Amino acid sequence: MLEALNLGCTRGDRWLFKDLAFSAKPGELIELRGANGSGKTSLARILCGLATPAAGEVRWQGKNIRSLGEEYFRDVAYLAHQNAVKDELSAIENLRISSAVSGRALKRDQAQQILGRIGLSHQQNLPARSLSAGQRRRLALARLLTSNAKFWILDEVFTSLDDAAVKLSGQFIDDHLKNGGLAIVATHQELNLSAPRVQRIELSK
Amino acid sequence: MSAYSLPSMFGWLVWRDLILAWRRRADVLATVFFFVIVVSLFPLGIGPERETLRSIAPGVVWVAALLASMLSLGRIFGNDYQDGTLEQLLLTPQSTYLIVLGKILAHWLVSELPLVIIAPLLGLQFGLSQNSLAIVVVSLLLGTPVLSLIGSIGAALTLGLRAANVLVALLVLPLYIPVLIFGTGAVQASVGGTSPQPYLLLLGATLVLTLVFAPWATSAALKISVE
Numbered sequence: 001m002l003e004a005l006n007l008g009c010t011r012g013d014r015w016l017f018k019d020l021a022f023s024a025k026p027g028e029l030i031e032l033r034g035a036n037g038s039g040k041t042s043l044a045r046i047l048c049g050l051a052t053p054a055a056g057e058v059r060w061q062g063k064n065i066r067s068l069g070e071e072y073f074r075d076v077a078y079l080a081h082q083n084a085v086k087d088e089l090s091a092i093e094n095l096r097i098s099s100a101v102s103g104r105a106l107k108r109d110q111a112q113q114i115l116g117r118i119g120l121s122h123q124q125n126l127p128a129r130s131l132s133a134g135q136r137r138r139l140a141l142a143r144l145l146t147s148n149a150k151f152w153i154l155d156e157v158f159t160s161l162d163d164a165a166v167k168l169s170g171q172f173i174d175d176h177l178k179n180g181g182l183a184i185v186a187t188h189q190e191l192n193l194s195a196p197r198v199q200r201i202e203l204s205k
Numbered sequence: 206m207s208a209y210s211l212p213s214m215f216g217w218l219v220w221r222d223l224i225l226a227w228r229r230r231a232d233v234l235a236t237v238f239f240f241v242i243v244v245s246l247f248p249l250g251i252g253p254e255r256e257t258l259r260s261i262a263p264g265v266v267w268v269a270a271l272l273a274s275m276l277s278l279g280r281i282f283g284n285d286y287q288d289g290t291l292e293q294l295l296l297t298p299q300s301t302y303l304i305v306l307g308k309i310l311a312h313w314l315v316s317e318l319p320l321v322i323i324a325p326l327l328g329l330q331f332g333l334s335q336n337s338l339a340i341v342v343v344s345l346l347l348g349t350p351v352l353s354l355i356g357s358i359g360a361a362l363t364l365g366l367r368a369a370n371v372l373v374a375l376l377v378l379p380l381y382i383p384v385l386i387f388g389t390g391a392v393q394a395s396v397g398g399t400s401p402q403p404y405l406l407l408l409g410a411t412l413v414l415t416l417v418f419a420p421w422a423t424s425a426a427l428k429i430s431v432e
Contacts, residue, residue: 050292051432074298082289088228097224098290100217102297 001025001061002047002151002182008055009042016042017203018055024184026150027177029195032186034203040186041081043203044155047184048078060151074103077149079157083140087129091120091139094128099146106146118142119165133160141169152176152183214299215307222311225284232280237319240273244327255332262331263392266341267348270320270388271381274352277316278360278373281308281353282427286364292431301424305361309353309420317349333396340395340405347408348388354412354419355380361426383411 007020016039024030034040045051047058049065049072058065065072085094092111099106106114115124118138123131128139137160144152152173158166170193173183177195185191226233247265248258285291294304324345325338333341359377363369391404 045432048296050295070298070300073296076296078292078296080289080292082292084289084293086225086288086290088225093224097217097221098293101214101221101294103214103299105213105217 003059003062004047004056005059006056007043007046007053007058009039009046009051010054011039011042015054020056020201020203022199022201024182024199025197026180026182027195028182028197028199029173029177029191029193030182030184031191031198031200032184032203033188033200034186038203040203041155044078044080044153044184044186048076048153049073050078075150076153077144077147077151078153078155079140079144080155081159083136084143085128085131085136085139088127090125090127091115091131091135092124094139095142095146098143102147104146104148111146114142114145117145118168134162134165137161138165141165141172145172150181152181154183154185154187156187157185158187158189214297215303218294218304218307219311219314222308223314226311226315233277233315233319236273236277236316237323239276240269240320241323241327243269243272245330248330258331259333259396262328262333262337263341263389263396265331266324266328266345266392267385267388270317270324270345270349271352271378271385273320274317274349274356275374275377277312278356278377279370280316281312281357281360282364283360283369286430291364291427295427295431301427302420305357305420305423305427309350309357309423312357313350313353317353321345321349337392337395340392340401343405344388344391344401344408347405347412348384351384351408351412351415352381354415355384357423358419358426361423361430364427364430384408387411 001024003023005021008018009016032040032043042051046053060068060072060075089097092115095111095114096106112124115121118141120135120138120142123135128136131139157169161169170191173185174193174195176183244265247261251257282291285294295301321342324341328338328341356377359373362376363372366372387404387407391401391408394401394404
């Protein structure tokens with residue numbers, strides 16, 4: 001389903017990684033490891049199509065993601081370092097609007113249910129400005145749950161999450177994999193997932 | 206799987222930007238007040254002589270509109286870029302062209318339309334006739350979307366740069382010149398008693414041209430800036 005062919009990425013005149021090749025099938029988890037500055041985020045951005053690799057290509061269902069364009073974006077959800085949470089909007093507005101803008105209108109009770117799952121029921125009408133860093137991260141995770149993307153690209157998901165939320169997001173990833181999804185997780189933390197098929201990619205400096 | 210409907214995605218995007226602008230209305234009001242103050246300074250500085258005022262009115266209103274529009278350009282993509290929503294927008298399954306067009310439309314509604322509405326009031330200070338005031342409004346209605354469209358290219362190119370505001374001015378102001386010439390030309394013609402129609406047609410043509418090409422250039426610039 002996902003194939004990376006001889007990917008290379010440069011920073012200045014130095015190769016961050018070169019000839020990186022891997023592939024993954026539905027239900028598979030890719031753990032992305034590496035020291036700070038080893039190119040995890042760059043790889044994540046290449047995989048979701050925001051950045052162009054210096055060499056090689058990414059294929060989704062046999063086709064280069066560059067030529068798939070918007071079609072590919074239906075299948076991909078990217079959780080970046082930044083939460084993409086709007087300070088001026090309340091938690092529930094953030095969720096409903098970001099979801100509607102990407103083409104999946106969400107009813108109020110659906111949004112409330114998702115916020116309940118992520119533990120933000122009481123904060124749903126607070127402006128995101130007044131949420132804590134961890135709560136904002138939870139809100140970003142909630143966005144992931146509204147998408148029906150097959151391929152999750154998660155860059156440092158667990159940043160500023162408490163233990164309960166780390167466990168919760170682990171469950172979400174597990175559920176996603178069980179439903180035939182595909183996930184790549186860049187993290188420094190230990191992943192305690194029940195995923196049967198795990199690949200590890202180690203980026204070295 | 207729910208259906209993906211392009212019109213509703215576009216509508217939601219514009220709606221989103223309008224809500225955000227409403228929640229930050231101080232920013233929007235600042236632009237409008239800037240426009241009001243700049244235009245009002247000229248009658249105060251030059252004195253009440255009717256003929257002089259009438260002859261400088263077209264230029265003053267249009268230059269002030271240009272500068273006010275400059276001030277607001279940073280907001281088209283700036284906030285979304287900083288909090289990461291811009292990336293997420295680019296990853297939505299609709300064409301970047303439409304996303305950009307939606308953001309420009311919202312920007313025009315929020316930052317330029319108020320200028321168009323308030324301009325005739327300001328024109329009164331210059332002793333413009335009713336007919337000329339109408340031409341001020343029409344020319345601004347045709348010209349200000351062009352300012353938003355061209356400005357979006359500059360805004361996208363300078364995303365995330367230091368001194369982006371100065372750079373935007375240097376990039377965009379020269380490109381605004383045709384709009385300035387046609388816009389003031391229309392009002393001047395009407396003040397001088399000739400037909401403003403050719404100028405308005407030229408403005409309209411510029412609008413059509415930029416409507417087709419500017420969002421495309423902005424999309425390309427955005428992709429470079431985000432990468």
